[in-house]
Amino acid sequence: MAAETNKAYRITKEEKSRQRIAMWKRVKQDRVLYLILLVPIIYLIIFKYVPMAGNVLAFRKFKIGGSMFGVEWQGLKYFKLFITDSTFWDVFSNTLLLSVLNLVFGFPIPIILALLLNELKNKTGKRVVQTITYLPKFLSTVVVVSMLQTLLSPSTGAINVFLNKLGLESIYFLNISAWFRPVYIISDIWQFMGWNSILYLTALTNVDPQLYEAAAIDGAGRWKQTLHVTIPGILPTIVITLILSTGSVLSVGFEKVLLLYTSNTMDVADVISTYTYRMGIVNSQYSYTTAVGLFQGVINLIIISFVNHISRKTTETSLW
Helix, strand or coil, X not given: XXXXXXXXXXXXXXXXXXXXXXXXXXXXXXXXXXXXXXXHHHHHHHHHHHHHHHHHHHHEECCCCCCCCCCEECCCHHHHHHHCCHHHHHHHXXXXXXXXXXXXXXXXXXXXXXXXXXXXXXXXXXXXXXXXXXXXXXXCHHHHHHHHHHHCCCCCCHHHHHXXXXXXXXXXXXXXXXXXXXXXXXXXXXXHXXXXXXHXXXXXXXXXXXXXXXXXXXXXXXXXXXXXXXXXXXXXXXXXXXXXXXXXXXXXXXXXXXXXXXXXXXXXXXXXXXXXXXHHHHCCCHHHHHHHHHHHHHHHHHHHHHHHHHHHHHCCCCCC
């Protein structure tokens, strides 16, 4: 019995040794791929994980010229300061509302675009549409805002010129609070809908063509095929992207808001990112803004964890 046990142990040990050798052979064969993978890993470590150490400033008093980790322990002082600041909660509600509206109106558009492109049989036309919708993604925020300012100019902007020809008065879109959110959301949809549709187009290529054939035999038209074959086929991709989108619900783009807002639209345009910029960089309240940023990150984590849990229970698709 003991001899058989020793033999089995030797076999197991030899098998593990063979597996280890085979693994290193595969690593050696794919060394170029691993080297390519090393670049984003190093980037994430240096620019994402290492800066996390700076979150300690949320609990310590920072002085210019002193230690980068602060000089005096303050506990939850800075958290109490912004929680009791009414201005912060105005900024918080602006951020949340802008993000939710952007998610509600912006999230379905790339899916619809991908479904429409999938129905195009003319390959040349499909490529043209894809190119036109992809290009805005590669424009810098400064260029996009400059285009908006030109387009929406009250005197020479194309939209106001058209309104004047209809006998209507010009509207100063960028100087009216009621227009800030529509302008921001529409420009965001225009800039990113093509790029975001790539993921869904890729998912559509993985839908089994035989399912369409079976649906056609059963008498299903294109609309029913889309509802009962296409959308269920890409549903896992939709769910994953929705979860990821909710995880950044308090992270409204800083650059576009900063370039778009004016003193007249400040009441609806001021978001957490511009608030932390103003308090941190302009007013030099580094520990205070670190506490705000940490609070923002924790809330995002709670939201994405909650949505992920709901998704796992309802659709059996989740990030973890």
